[in-house]
Amino acid sequence: VLLMGQGIGCPEKSRKSELALNQSMRKEEDGEEHREEAVERGAQQLRALRGVADLNNGAIGLYNMGLSCCLNSLLQVFFMNTHFTMILRRIRVPIGHAEQKESVPYQMLLLLEQMQHSKQRAVYPQELVRCLTVHNLKLFVQYDAAHLFLSLWNLIKNQITDRELADRLTTLYTIWVQEYLVCQKCSFETRRDSNMVTLPLPMFNARSQRLKTLGMRLTCLPQTLTLHLKRFCYRKSSWTQKISYSLPFPQSLDFNQILTQEQFHPDAKEKADWQYDLFGVIAHSGLASFGHYCAYIRSLTEGRWYCFNDSSVCQVRKPDPQLFCLLCCAFF
Numbered sequence: 210v211l212l213m214g215q216g217i218g219c220p221e222k223s224r225k226s227e228l229a230l231n232q233s234m235r236k237e238e239d240g241e242e243h244r245e246e247a248v249e250r251g252a253q254q255l256r257a258l259r260g261v262a263d264l265n266n267g268a269i270g271l272y273n274m275g276l277s278c279c280l281n282s283l284l285q286v287f288f289m290n291t292h293f294t295m296i297l298r299r300i301r302v303p304i305g306h307a308e309q310k311e312s313v314p315y316q317m318l319l320l321l322e323q324m325q326h327s328k329q330r331a332v333y334p335q336e337l338v339r340c341l342t343v344h345n346l347k348l349f350v351q352y353d354a355a356h357l358f359l360s361l362w363n364l365i366k367n368q369i370t371d372r373e374l375a376d377r378l379t380t381l382y383t384i385w386v387q388e389y390l391v392c393q394k395c396s397f398e399t400r401r402d403s404n405m406v407t408l409p410l411p412m413f414n415a416r417s418q419r420l421k422t423l424g425m426r427l428t429c430l431p432q433t434l435t436l437h438l439k440r441f442c443y444r445k446s447s448w449t450q451k452i453s454y455s456l457p458f459p460q461s462l463d464f465n466q467i468l469t470q471e472q473f474h475p476d477a478k479e480k481a482d483w484q485y486d487l488f489g490v491i492a493h494s495g496l497a498s499f500g501h502y503c504a505y506i507r508s509l510t511e512g513r514w515y516c517f518n519d520s521s522v523c524q525v526r527k528p529d530p531q532l533f534c535l536l537c538c539a540f541f
Contacts, residue, residue, distance in 0.1 A: 269324040270331035270520040274338050275348040278519055279357055282491050282504035284334065285517040287361075288321055289489065289506045290433060292381055296374050297321065313364040316340040331520035354491050354502060355407050355437040362406055382406050385429035402428070407437040430464065430483050460487045460527070 271281040287293050297318050303309045310316075316337040323332050338348060344364055346357070362382065369375045383404050391398045464483035489506040503518040505525065516525045 268515050268517070268522040268524075269327055269329075270517060270522045271324075272331050272333045273519045274333070274335060276351060277334075277338065277348060278502040279352045279354055280338070280341075280346075280361075281334070281519050282502045282517060283354065283358055283361060284317070284320070284337075285504050286489050286491065286506060287317070288324065289508065289515075291509050292432060293378075294321060296369075296377055296381070299371070299374055301370050310336075311340055311343050312368055313337070313340055313344065313361070314368050317365070330522070351500075354493065355409075358435070359406055380431060382431050382433050382435065384408055384427070384431060384434065387426045387428050389426065407435045409437045427464070433488070434485055458487070458490075461485065462487075 271277075271284060273281065297314060300314045300318065303312045303315055320332070320334050320337050341361075341364075342348065346360060346364075366375055366378050369378065383406060385402065385404050388401045388403055389398055462485045464485075487507065488509070489504060491502060491504050494501050494503075503516060505514060505516055505527075507514050514525045514527050516523050
């Protein structure tokens, strides 16, 4: 489930983008010869503010390239996040042709542009898929959504050469936690700061007791919070079984109300405004070993919900809370 926290740096970015757009529009008055250039500049900045589904040509799907439904769903979640696409549009273009072919952020940018200009109902992501195979993300493989999300996110972050943009990407998605261990004899507590991109949430803790002296506290949540609902368990026969119970999920989430003092330890420099609204759900149907992924995503500018099922895209009321969700991604 993707939930996005309102008001963490968003207004400032929006004001800067609107100012730049107004400046480009004013340049049209300087002369007729600059009109087409100014219009194109304004259109580019409008595209930077919009998600894929907010354009005049409507939402665009992605053709399945061979068990690529998981990848397609994740790409749609990335592209519908306007805060992510603003970062993507500012990357430095690799100089050489070979470097461009192997750059995941650049190939994602090209695919985004193709989707936003396409008049067809779907496009083929073959160049990006070919790029990912170079980095050992193969076709015709049944991926787990959380694992593929982490692999794709790391490739994007590691290949962004602009340090400022890489830091902004980290701020947008990274969850900061504090792990602590308390000695059972002397009560001495050791602490260690760490981070993660997805917050795993087990369905239940069957026949096991939590070690009271070992724990984890949340210290800082990102603007895009990704929750991983772990719908699987391991049986004695060493095979994995999917937990297919229905589990309703909320349209909004306030961590100030659901976390205890022990779990909630924000940085003293940060205000703990941890309120989120549901942005997207990556849903899985089938068994643990095989199945199909699709994505339900809310447009951040329109407020409409869309179902992205490979090449098929349709508008829906809201995601079905009875879906078998394997990845809960993002609150804004």
